[in-house]
Amino acid sequence: MKKSIFHPTMFCLLVGHFFSVQANEFEVRGNIELQGRFFYEDALYNSQHDNQISLAAVPEFYWSWNDGNDSFEFVPSARVDQHDSERTHVDIRELSWVHVGDDWETRVGIRRDFWGVTEFQHLVDIINQSDSVEDVDNEDKLGQPMINVSLVKEWGIVDFYILPYFRERTFAGAEGRPGIPLVNTDNPLYESSKEQEHIDWAVRWFHSIDDFDVALSWFDGTSRAPDLIPTISSQDSFQLSPYYKQISQLGIELQANLEDAMWKLEVIHNDNSDKDYWALQGGIEYSQYGILDSNADLGWIVEYAWDERGKESFSNFQNDLFLGTRLAINDVDSSELLFGFGYDLDFDSTSVLLEASRRFGENIKVAIDARFFESDEQQDPLYLFRRDDHIQLTAQYYY
Amino acid sequence: MNSLNKSFIFVLFASLIALPTFAEDTENKGLEIAKASKAKDAGWGDSQAELEMTLRNQHGQTSIRKMRLKSLEQENDGDKSLTVFDSPRDVKGTAFLSFSHPNANDDQWLYLPALKEVKRISSRNKSGSFMGSEFSFEDLTSFEVEKYDYNYLRDEIIDGELSWVIEQFPRDKNSGYKRRIVWIDQSEYRTRKVDFYDRKNSLLKTLSFSNYKKYAEKHWRAKKMEMINHQSGKSTLLTYSDFEINKGLNEKEFNKNALKRAR
Numbered sequence: 119m120k121k122s123i124f125h126p127t128m129f130c131l132l133v134g135h136f137f138s139v140q141a142n143e144f145e146v147r148g149n150i151e152l153q154g155r156f157f158y159e160d161a162l163y164n165s166q167h168d169n170q171i172s173l174a175a176v177p178e179f180y181w182s183w184n185d186g187n188d189s190f191e192f193v194p195s196a197r198v199d200q201h202d203s204e205r206t207h208v209d210i211r212e213l214s215w216v217h218v219g220d221d222w223e224t225r226v227g228i229r230r231d232f233w234g235v236t237e238f239q240h241l242v243d244i245i246n247q248s249d250s251v252e253d254v255d256n257e258d259k260l261g262q263p264m265i266n267v268s269l270v271k272e273w274g275i276v277d278f279y280i281l282p283y284f285r286e287r288t289f290a291g292a293e294g295r296p297g298i299p300l301v302n303t304d305n306p307l308y309e310s311s312k313e314q315e316h317i318d319w320a321v322r323w324f325h326s327i328d329d330f331d332v333a334l335s336w337f338d339g340t341s342r343a344p345d346l347i348p349t350i351s352s353q354d355s356f357q358l359s360p361y362y363k364q365i366s367q368l369g370i371e372l373q374a375n376l377e378d379a380m381w382k383l384e385v386i387h388n389d390n391s392d393k394d395y396w397a398l399q400g401g402i403e404y405s406q407y408g409i410l411d412s413n414a415d416l417g418w419i420v421e422y423a424w425d426e427r428g429k430e431s432f433s434n435f436q437n438d439l440f441l442g443t444r445l446a447i448n449d450v451d452s453s454e455l456l457f458g459f460g461y462d463l464d465f466d467s468t469s470v471l472l473e474a475s476r477r478f479g480e481n482i483k484v485a486i487d488a489r490f491f492e493s494d495e496q497q498d499p500l501y502l503f504r505r506d507d508h509i510q511l512t513a514q515y516y517y
Numbered sequence: 518m519n520s521l522n523k524s525f526i527f528v529l530f531a532s533l534i535a536l537p538t539f540a541e542d543t544e545n546k547g548l549e550i551a552k553a554s555k556a557k558d559a560g561w562g563d564s565q566a567e568l569e570m571t572l573r574n575q576h577g578q579t580s581i582r583k584m585r586l587k588s589l590e591q592e593n594d595g596d597k598s599l600t601v602f603d604s605p606r607d608v609k610g611t612a613f614l615s616f617s618h619p620n621a622n623d624d625q626w627l628y629l630p631a632l633k634e635v636k637r638i639s640s641r642n643k644s645g646s647f648m649g650s651e652f653s654f655e656d657l658t659s660f661e662v663e664k665y666d667y668n669y670l671r672d673e674i675i676d677g678e679l680s681w682v683i684e685q686f687p688r689d690k691n692s693g694y695k696r697r698i699v700w701i702d703q704s705e706y707r708t709r710k711v712d713f714y715d716r717k718n719s720l721l722k723t724l725s726f727s728n729y730k731k732y733a734e735k736h737w738r739a740k741k742m743e744m745i746n747h748q749s750g751k752s753t754l755l756t757y758s759d760f761e762i763n764k765g766l767n768e769k770e771f772n773k774n775a776l777k778r779a780r
Binding site: 180218268326379405407412415481483517 | 572580604605606607608609610621622624632634635637639640641642643644646649653693748749772773778
């Protein structure tokens, strides 16, 4: 695995940087990242380590022609991890051609697209698979092959998607941390006999009316979130296998900028062969600008997550309360501090997140992330991460 | 008799005899000048420019931000604008779309390329700092007559140009200012200087315009705008280059899809 990835990684690391030129037609940019994770509790599994170093690169190549009405983008991504063979991986984030017409746009190729409004969980977002080995917050996404037609009308923007190939979720390997070494991604299970070749489709309408943003979406195809099913491995040991169901999902997004606050709501209805369910994530964000006669902005976020399946849910967020605060200093170095606290009302478990970042000079960004998990109930999905408290240091060089 | 003396005598006269009428007349005069200056500049259609923002702190250390700005004039509404950041490198590709409305809250969205996310910015975010600069969001939105109440103060010579000095009171309660005092020259209706007073009515910032250039034989644009914060000692210099007007930009470059493909 490591050998086969060496060349693409070197490509990502070097080529992007050396071709860093800017022109109307062709542009290269990107970043190189060095990251360390430090765990200070004994690992739950013998195979895991207390420290973990990794190196990653994401170059971006961009061409445009026809007065900018046609463009082509190529964004590979690669990471080499000291211990985790699953986290050592390459992906094509973008490899797509975009054509812009007067009130329509076509986007063909491998792409990423984001849906949603809430902060602590992205329920409605479904086009792309999570690249979970990148970070436990699931905000990193794998590139998804698609044909996407977007229509811009007076009554909103409508996107149609055909998604001809399915991407499996990535999971940390035996030596990866945070992670569940019991998960074996080698033999994923599918409800559809077409497995990864199942053709999914989706449509989304998005509109802004005065102080309101509204979106309605429908997705039909392979669930991005797998169930983890107990199976027996070829060596007769217990393991968890990802099982990908066929689903239809209705998504509703609402955002209202009322007086001093932003109200946010995401609702889904998931229709599947097992048990249909509703789930929601909603809350309020309130911001104060220029606090204490400075340039600093301070934001407060309260959100609640609910899932009809309750404690049986594979989701971490079935009856959870979240509190967050974000401080943007608005100084020359863009210093920012984010604190998040999640409390599970069913399992009494907590997770805490602290993120601090700033720029050094023009090209370097440094971030410190700390994450703490506390869970005492075996049934709680978070229980498997109870010893994975860690501090993560990331330095990124942008060119 | 020059107009300065005229108004002085008028002020004396008015304050002795008819105070309410006096207030109304200076309000009207302020409003009329604002309307005339907006009307005089109408018809620019669209514009684009490259911008360099030099942030200077109280110790004199500087840092540079680069961005591109496109604007589109609207017939019966506030203008639309799209700002794309080029530096610092870690925010490259971040884009800001703003629809200004004379009688309603502005619509503002930010595109974050790392997450491919279009994020709505609260319309309350008027006084917040733009990119760590001394410019707040409201300082950079298009001027719309309906956004202020007016009071003409006096005539005064600034930069060698006879100018009207007008008080503007933001109608939006989320504005970071109690009032602004604006100097507009009488020959070409160019804004020369703006003093910003914070909510406590103390002088907060001064914005000076220089290097005015005329485009399409009609539209004056300052190539340099310097904002000095009197309370913090920090300042920001905005320099425009490659300014172009009426290049035929259209609506399709100012919607949320355009925001997502901004580079």
